[in-house]
Amino acid sequence: MQLPRFTVIFLILPWMAFCQQTPKSPAMNEQKFPIEKEEGEWKQILDSDQYRVLRQKGTEAPHTSRYNMHFEDGIYHCVGCNAPLFAGENKFDAHCGWPSFDQPVSDTAVVEIPDNSHGMRRTEVVCGNCGGHLGHVFPDGPRETTGMRYCINGVILDFK
């Protein structure tokens, strides 16, 4: 019964190649991350707001996150995969309405990807472990430290 399976692969391969020529989110399609799940699995783990941000690159409304004005010692983890992303000591009040950090908790915690969507040149920040969308990084952070502002959706953070 090997023959039908090969037939299916031959039918699917050209279709996959075609789809990859017009990727909607090239970063997620091209880059491999340690944690990979089917969309159905993500929907079981995440609530609808978390799914919209983490898996569909959504943005939470400003000033709505419970972590926006939250300044405690601890680590903010990814709600999708539990990886540590940002430390409380690197959080600052950027007056922008979203939790903001001047650097990630480690060099590998996040991955930065050029994002030219919505007519803007921005740098997207995704989880280094699961590839989930976290927010964007801008070069207008505190000059006395890194000068960078990691503007992160609080809905996908879990503080511990």
Ligand SMILES: [Zn+2]
């Ligand atoms: Zn993650």
